Amino acid sequence: MNNNIINMKSFEQVVDPHSIARSFNRDLIGAISDKFNVDPDDLSLMLDDLSGVYLSAEKNDTLCCLANGKKNGHIYLVTATIQKNGQELADLKSDIIS
């Protein structure tokens, strides 16, 4: 039991969504800009907001980032599966949510 808690704590420490999002900022933005044909310079992840980047409670090991389309007025959601304790991201998807 104690081991489990320690493991979870260490997992949380390793998998900090904001730091992962910062590391993969360009890829996450790229997933949106490629799909929606938006200039990457016009997109920004909500890295300064605690709730702007988070681990999904709905789907395990899933990083969720909100992004703001500066010119077109959309809010995007980009998701990715976290692999190797945050060393890799896979299965990037993006959608307009607002």
Place this chain on the structure above:
Amino acid sequence: MNEKINKTENVDKTESVLSPDSLVVQKTSEQVRQDALSESEEMIASLDQDSKIMINDIENRSKISNLPINEEDKAALSQSDDDVTIAKNKLITEIEAATNGNENNLEINDNHNNEEAESLQQERYNNLIGRVLSLYNLIETNELDSESYTEIENLITKEVDSNIVWKNIDEIDLDVVEKLVDTVFDIINEPSQPGQIKEDNNKVINIDTVESEATNERESIITRIRMLEKRKKIIKELKVTDIQLELRIEYLKNKIADFGERREKEIDVPLITEAREHLSQVLDDRGLMTMSKTEYEEFFGSTDFGIHSDLKQQNVGDCYAVAAIHAMRCSPNFELLVRTSMKKNKDGTWDVKIPLLDKNGQTVNITPEELLPQRNEKFLQKKGKYSVDLRPKLRPAAGKEGFLVLEAAYIKLKFGEVDRLAAEGGQGEEFLKQLGGDSFKTYNIISSRFNNEGEFETPGLKTLSGEDGYLLDYFLENFDPETHMATVNTKFFNEKNVVASIIKKLGFYREDGSSNFFVPGHAYSLSCVDKINKTVTVNNPWNTTKKIEIPFDIFKNTFSDIRAIRIDNTKLLNSASEILSQAA
């Protein structure tokens, strides 16, 4: 003018030739021949080059915008190709004829006057197009007050665009359009630069005078000049086509880009719902929510089980406002908008910031008394020709308190007090735009208009064709409740024929193939579009809980106007950030 021509007759071995700058100059036959030849060659070169540039440009632009060139444009492009070939062949033949001294073989059009009138018409049209384009630039660069801007926007979108952009040159009433353009220039206090036409008029008259008094030798030169004029006309026509296409493509591109494109979601619904909660949390964290989640559910009701609201218009003729409130309620952004902009005070009054979530919003205070039914000042007074107002009291919409506050706040801001009588009659997008301000962009598709006899008519969306028809289909295919809100108006029936007067008396009508009855001249909210099954869901503000689902074709047949807005979330969030930084 006559004097000059007479003088040239006495000059030996010389010819008279018209030039744009001076009407008569003296040249030798060889010089004239050489000049005509070189000018023709230049024109062939420029004609070809112009056309190629135009075609490439249009193709590139359509690729950039992902906008398929429609059939009409393709036909125009293909026609341009043909025109180039025809013009080229014709010019070669003419030059050969001229070089061989066979001027008599040149085809002379007997109806010179008509040709010149056409040329004049063309000049006026070119001038007008130039002025309209400069007008667009002026509007872009001038800082206009909102009243002037709206006035100009109406003139351009409703009058100038419809009179120029979508019409062939021979269909355009230039007098009407010139007057409109002059009006717009007046509004922005810019000189309208008339005068080109006058000069052209002089030129035409001069040519006629020369023709009537010229010798045979001069006549052949005039013929050659006219030939050059024809070539110029061909070139100008090509340029006009270019401008027309440019305007049409720009228009469609802007409209489509403004409206956005609906895409199927690739992320699972639970993750998207979760993301929206996080977005609300972002704003909550920024300290921007003036209403708690609990209060929100108390004043507006829950959205569980897809029930958006129990809202019913009462005996006040503000269907547009109730329909617009319901359209807003259907948007996932509704919670964000009202929770950041509405607040119930401890004394029972409400503060509503309008536009919603705008740092410069004006706070409208609504008292509990203003939410109650009010005495009708016009009770028992004559209403129209044969009816009397039988409403002793004017009742607000029935529903949760928050909706009533929104209705009252809109009326109070617009009329200075909650005067329900004054609020009767209006358009849904007007309501939405006032509440949303700059964060909402309007996007209307309208078939209603004044006919040639000055009567208002609502032929229905099905009558829209060409680009308007394309935009309507695009709107239906891409309507997304996440970013769009819309009210739709049914057709209005005047009493000129038996059917219309019966419908007016009955107060409802049904289109062929429809199983639903609709109220004429009434606003409905548009809550959903199913592009797979091609159906539209609308709600009557008399009872918004009842959904009316109809196929696209019945929808187009039944409704005359769509009044929509699109939310600009960047502006919303920027406003939120600015409010927060001000608070700090």
